[in-house]
Amino acid sequence: MTTNTPPQIWLYDTTLRDGTQREGLSVSIEDKLRIARRLDQLGFPFIEGGWPGANPKDVQFFWQLQEDPLKQAEIVAFCSTRRPNTTADSEAMLQAILAAGTRWVTVFGKSWDLQVTAGLQTTLAENLAMIRDTIEYLAAQGRRVIYDAEHWFDGYKQNREYALQTLETAMAAGAEWIVLCDTNGGTLPHEVSQIVASVISNLSENINTQLKPQIGIHTHNDSDTAVANALAAVMAGAKMVQGTINGYGERCGNANLCSLIPNLQLKLGYSCIAQHQLNQLTEASRFISEVVNLAPDEHAPFVGRSAFAHKGGIHVSAVQRNPVTYEHIQPEEVGNSRRIVISEQSGLSNVLAKARTFGIELDKHQPAARQILQRLKELESQGYQFEAAEASFALLMYEALGTRQQLFEIKGFQVHCDLVEGKETNNALATVKITVKSQDILEAAEGNGPVAALDAALRKALVKFYPQVATFELTDYKVRILNGHRGTAAKTRVLVESGTGYQRWTTIGVSPNILAASYQAVVEGLEYGLLLHSPAPSSFKNFWLKENS
């Protein structure tokens, strides 16, 4: 019996080099090391660490990895060919590359005649000599070389003969991989397919060399086709794919490995990383966005928070019956999860599914289910938006079911602000009248604004009865004016995020009065927090475990 082993695609991650060429992204050595180790766990065979010699950080990074190497990946040092009219052994940059102590080095060189004459300001012959000398020198020093053919596709279109000569030179000098780069990101998938196939056939027919280098692909996203271009190259015969996590990279970014890997592995049947590593992709994507301090793209395919979020009632209804109806893969395959979003576009299926996540089993024939849906649509038409305020939606459901506990009752509140011209902080004073466990309380507190003062006064009143309130924090406060053309009569939507430790919950308030909207969101935030932190039914806690896992 024969077993069909899927064809291997070699992944080459350049998050730490081309990824850091993204505007607004800067990492410390410690960040680079953390990212490298996370990529190593993902099972990538090659991780490009940076350009030793270009800056002290990259030099230090490679030295630190010599002390404490990665577990399985080859860490690769990146550099250019020698400069024109020098020798490779006299280049300080190449000495820094050798000192980095890697087994593999990636050298980039020019393929496009215009880049040679206009960019490097040298001759076509000297460029070939630069490619040859650099690779020969590094190979003679025991390094294995990957050759990145910069501007390959533009060069090939302008002067095919010269472009091919640069590749032949690199191969003859000892490069084991030839990587065709769409440096300016202007090439489209049909051109990539055709050019990669033609290069592979041309090289295998015409090259007089003992070496049989493999072809790789490196694409940029300027035409929004970096992933499609890399896939086209693989389908035309490329065996290495270079890209970055979350598509970080110069200008519009590089091919996004978080999309490429699942497409290659789950759709096209190639083998890239082990299944258990693919299952970590979402977590790795979010970890790396956290380390580089960039907000994750919620709508990123495969790994985004919304990648498997279903909002339309028709979708939710069908997905509950069979997820294949509106999902192209199983979210768990890439470590993501399905989410049901609640909004005015919901049907009963959304309500039932969302209720289940709060431990509420609703039947679609139960009148309360329709009531919840109706109330949801009514409130959304008034400006509420529950998809971002699930804690308020939970309270709405308890209300409709008649199970909303009255943990406290607010009789009234007042806020007084002292606005003194020229004073940077303007203190506010809030007083609240509240009944808790049959006791009437009057409490006052100050804050550096009216909402902070109100929140402080409420907590002060509640903490005597519910000590857990002391651990709650107001972690975020967002305001949006809904119908600005109505001036001061415009409605205001306030979203309040509250939390304790790692838990977060969001509540909403809507009113023409910003204070009333804030009050509603703050009060619901406290109420929901108390439900969460009281001895509660296990189904409620299950919801939290699910939401926070």
Ligand SMILES: CC(=O)SCCNC(=O)CCNC(=O)[C@H](O)C(C)(C)COP(=O)(O)OP(=O)(O)OC[C@H]1O[C@@H](n2cnc3c(N)ncnc32)[C@H](O)[C@@H]1OP(=O)(O)O
């Ligand atoms: C397609 C890519 O993404 S390639 C990687 C690009 N990444 C980076 O540039 C980030 C790291 N770069 C750096 O730190 C700096 O640019 C350095 C250290 C490499 C060079 O700095 P400097 O010596 O001050 O040169 P500068 O950045 O002004 O110009 C680039 C030089 O490299 C030369 N160069 C460009 N490509 C190549 C090449 N393939 N081979 C040899 N030299 C090259 C240019 O001709 C220019 O040389 P010149 O100044 O003698 O005319």
Ligand SMILES: CC(=O)C(=O)O
């Ligand atoms: C080498 C590289 O990063 C490029 O050509 O885009």
